[in-house]
Structures are given as C-alpha cells and as structure tokens.
Amino acid sequence: MKGRPLLPFAITAIIGILLMVSLSFVGLDQRAEMNADEDGAETEEVTEFEDPIAEGQRLAEQSCIACHGGDLSGGAGPALTSLDKSPEEIINIIQNGQGTMPPMPLNDVEADAVAQYLLSISE
Numbered sequence: 001m002k003g004r005p006l007l008p009f010a011i012t013a014i015i016g017i018l019l020m021v022s023l024s025f026v027g028l029d030q031r032a033e034m035n036a037d038e039d040g041a042e043t044e045e046v047t048e049f050e051d052p053i054a055e056g057q058r059l060a061e062q063s064c065i066a067c068h069g070g071d072l073s074g075g076a077g078p079a080l081t082s083l084d085k086s087p088e089e090i091i092n093i094i095q096n097g098q099g100t101m102p103p104m105p106l107n108d109v110e111a112d113a114v115a116q117y118l119l120s121i122s123e
C-alpha cells in the first residue's frame with residue numbers, strides 16, 4: 001500500500017505534461033498565423049520590384065506597345081527607344097498623359113519600373 005499515495009501525483013504530472021505540450025502547440029499555431037499576416041501585408045502593397053527593369057519590360061509590353069509599337073520604336077505614339085528624359089519626366093507622362101496620350105493606370109512603383117526599363121533600352 002506504499003505506492004498508492006503516489007498515484008494522484010502521477011496523474012497530476014501527466015496532466016501537467018499534456019497541458020504543456022498542448023499549450024506549446026497553440027503557441028506554434030499563433031506564430032504561424034502571425035507570419036501569415038506579415039506575408040499578407042507584403043503582397044497587398046508592392047513597395048519595390050526585385051528586378052525593376054524586367055518588371056518594367058513586362059508592364060511596357062502590356063500597356064504601351066498598343067500605341068508605341070511592338071518594339072516601342074513608334075506607332076500611333078512616338079518611339080520610346082531613344083528618350084532624352086529624366087525618370088521623373090517619364091513617370092509624369094505615364095501617370096498624367098501628354099497631349100493625346102491618356103494617363104496610364106500604373107502606380108508609382110510600376111511607372112518607375114517602366115521608366116527604368118525605357119532608359120535602359122534608350123541609346
């Protein structure tokens with residue numbers, strides 16, 4: 001009968017261990033959720049492109065070639081392959097339009113990427 005009083009302690013210990021294990025799983029879960037939140041915030045608003053010139057090329061092919069020609073060497077609009085403008089001037093034209101060119105729906109980061117791309121191909 002000497003072992004008997006130990007039983008309640010053993011049960012308490014087991015419950016304690018189970019509690020610790022389950023709490024740490026809850027903790028892991030919460031941390032995973034927090035990470036997901038952070039990632040979500042990043043994808044919501046792009047603040048910069050990893051490769052602005054490649055992204056600028058993609059955006060130009062999507063938004064500019066209809067008027068400026070398939071290789072941007074001119075069409076309804078003038079050639080964009082030999083621009084003598086600052087990035088700010090190009091961004092301004094993209095976002096506000098110029099003459100008969102309507103404003104393009106590109107945000108600051110996208111317009112900047114297109115400007116960088118155009119300047120990278122300008123001779």
Ligand code: HEC
Pocket residue numbers: 059060063064065066067068076077078079080083090093094098099100101102104106114
């Ligand atoms: C709907 C047709 C159209 C689209 C789409 C368009 N453009 Fe234009 N763009 C024009 C026209 C027309 C002009 C000449 C405007 C003028 O009268 O000065 C022009 C002029 C420009 C100029 C000034 C060129 C110079 O030498 O003065 C730049 C820079 C330019 N566009 C960039 C872009 C970029 C970048 C895009 C894509 C994001 C784009 N355009 C999309 C029609 C367009």
